[in-house]
Amino acid sequence: xxxxxxxxxxxxxxxxxxxxxxxxxxxxxxxxxxxxxxxxxxxxxxxxxxxxxxx
Ligand SMILES: [Zn+2]
Numbered sequence: 358x359x360x361x362x363x364x365x366x367x368x369x370x371x372x373x374x375x376x377x378x379x380x381x382x383x384x385x386x387x388x389x390x391x392x393x394x395x396x397x398x399x400x401x402x403x404x405x406x407x408x409x410x411x412x
Contacts, residue, residue, distance in 0.1 A: 363391035365398075 368377050376382040390398055 361387070361389040363394050364388055365390055365394035 364383070368382070372382050
């Protein structure tokens with residue numbers, strides 16, 4: 358079973374707005390994002406991730 362939790366969803370569920378802006382409140386462990394937040398993350402960083410996709 359995949360128990361990974363999207364860090365952005367986790368922050369939304371567990372942190373206040375102010376806490377979400379604080380780097381100190383980062384969920385420990387491997388970073389995982391759901392499809393929605395991963396797309397937003399890619400857009401935010403110009404989509405230059407090291408995850409090449411075949412055409
Ligand atoms: Zn999410």
